[in-house]
Amino acid sequence: MAVDPLIELRDVNKFYGQLHVLRDINLTVGRGEVVVVIGPSGSGKSTLCRTINRLETIESGHIVIDGRPLPEEGKGLAQLRAEVGMVFQSFNLFAHKTVLANVSLAQLKVRKRKKDDADRRSRELLERVGLASQAEKFPAQLSGGQQQRVAIARALAMDPKALLFDEPTSALDPEMINEVLEVMQQLARDGMTMVVVTHEMGFARSAANRVVFMADGRVVEDRTPEAFFTAPESDRAKDFLSKILKH
Numbered sequence: 397m398a399v400d401p402l403i404e405l406r407d408v409n410k411f412y413g414q415l416h417v418l419r420d421i422n423l424t425v426g427r428g429e430v431v432v433v434i435g436p437s438g439s440g441k442s443t444l445c446r447t448i449n450r451l452e453t454i455e456s457g458h459i460v461i462d463g464r465p466l467p468e469e470g471k472g473l474a475q476l477r478a479e480v481g482m483v484f485q486s487f488n489l490f491a492h493k494t495v496l497a498n499v500s501l502a503q504l505k506v507r508k509r510k511k512d513d514a515d516r517r518s519r520e521l522l523e524r525v526g527l528a529s530q531a532e533k534f535p536a537q538l539s540g541g542q543q544q545r546v547a548i549a550r551a552l553a554m555d556p557k558a559l560l561f562d563e564p565t566s567a568l569d570p571e572m573i574n575e576v577l578e579v580m581q582q583l584a585r586d587g588m589t590m591v592v593v594t595h596e597m598g599f600a601r602s603a604a605n606r607v608v609f610m611a612d613g614r615v616v617e618d619r620t621p622e623a624f625f626t627a628p629e630s631d632r633a634k635d636f637l638s639k640i641l642k643h
């Protein structure tokens with residue numbers, strides 16, 4: 397399936413103290429693929445996502461992005477985080493900067509764009525996420541769904557090769573979830589490579605090329621959404637689906 401690998405994890409292991417949180421993870425995300433990671437609470441989904449961005453270090457194994465190993469530190473890390481953007485549950489916007497400045501800032505610092513160029517690009521992206529009229533506002537003046545769309549615009553402003561989403565809708569009121577998922581659906585249709593940790597099974601069914609099911613720090617299943625949702629193979633996945641699909 398993944399003929400042109402963009403993100404590769406080989407035999408990755410991670411511990412928090414005694415807790416073996418990622419166990420022999422092997423995962424390949426091809427260019428243009430959307431991989432949705434699901435699984436019970438505490439199974440290591442967020443940690444997996446964070447290791448790809450090197451927000452967490454690993455004890456053993458290899459992570460390769462577009463043919464290059466993850467950088468260790470310094471300038472290489474800022475470059476990595478521009479190339480592989482991350483969208484968090486908690487938005488992580490700068491409260492004292494306008495929406496426009498939030499989207500422009502890293503472009504000035506990391507991409508070394510001139511302010512006019514950065515602001516022009518930011519406005520284009522705010523338009524793309526439906527927030528053109530909110531550029532001069534501050535984050536606290538926006539709804540949670542709008543703030544998350546600003547965070548997506550900010551990640552896109554770095555012209556990333558891939559985007560990681562760590563439970564991007566979990567902090568949102570129900571009526572705001574869809575406006576964020578619609579932006580993500582559009583990105584998927586546009587061919588963005590995405591790894592999405594989410595509890596939104598509708599998104600997994602409709603947008604994912606593959607569903608990765610994790611339990612106890614392991615990848616237990618890695619299959620198409622059709623195969624996973626209609627005929628899960630493992631007892632862990634069957635149990636998980638029977639619990640969440642009751643709701």
Ligand SMILES: Nc1ncnc2c1ncn2[C@@H]1O[C@H](COP(=O)(O)OP(=O)(O)OP(=O)(O)O)[C@@H](O)[C@H]1O
Pocket residue numbers: 412415417435436437438439440441442443444
């Ligand atoms: N910084 C940390 N220090 C110690 N333990 C941690 C840390 N971060 C996470 N853990 C533990 O590692 C395990 C995996 O956490 P992780 O957040 O990756 O799981 P998850 O599958 O994303 O869970 P959820 O769906 O609840 O967000 C959990 O047992 C968690 O308590």
